[in-house]
Amino acid sequence: MSSFTYVEPPESHPEIPLVGGDVTEGVVRVGDTVRRPVGPNAPLVHALLRHLEEVGFAGAPRFLGIDATGREVLTFVPGEVAGRPRPGWIADEERLASVGRLVRDYDEAVAGFVMPEGVRPTFGFSSPPGLPPAPPYPAEVVGHMDYTPDNIVFRDGAAAALIDFDIAKPVARVEEAFNAMLYWAPLGDPADADPLLREVDVPRRCRILADAYGMSDADRSRLVEVAVLRTRRSWFSMKQIAEEQGGGWARMWEEGVGDQIKRREAWLERNGTAIDAALTTP
Structure with a gap:
């Protein structure tokens, strides 16, 4: 056996x-x-x-x-997950800070992990043509990189556990912070946000996450750059995986996730200065 x-x-x-x-x-x-x-x-x-x-x-x-x-x-990990429709607490800043702490604790726990011989990240789709460059920062941890509200389990009003590690891969810590901000700030055009998050102060929420995570000054200054580069790459990756794997990926593409990504890129270009200021101002 x-x-x-x-x-x-x-x-x-x-x-x-x-x-x-x-x-x-x-x-x-x-x-x-x-x-x-x-x-x-x-x-x-x-x-x-x-x-x-x-x-x-x-x-x-x-x-x-x-x-x-x-x-x-x-x-089975017991607790509360933000399903759909999202619960009222999705905008709560105390819960937001707890997400930053959980991501930090995970990255600390995984810092010593070495991928076994012959094991590399594999996601089941080929590299799309025209894929823009990745952020130029060396990998520091095998990141979770999927911090959606569906993948964080809360207990007693605080983020307690992560689930769904399917897209784990080596990344810089700043990319982990960006991924958490992507879903929890959230980074993107408010028209694409959950109704409960359309009126929130996004730069402020980025700062709350950054402080809770304990982001370095260098990573804070890199965040907007990483956000733009990752967003540009995600359009190509999402299109490719939708075409090759179908299923839920194809459904998301048909429902307009590609257009949403383009709107996010434009929003980041317009609002990057405000986010950078919120992250780096003492």
């Missing part, structure tokens, strides 16, 4: 569908476990989750193995 084969307990439990994400289908809860399809990035994700368990990071599920039907088995 493989060491990664999950041994089912003697008592049986029904499969309860879990919903909330945009692209991963077939996720169910079975007792105290979650079963998910095995994705192309699974070797890295499984090694990463084992590392987080070894270092005692409490804010992530534990990888338990592969069940008899070929699905990942993870521990």
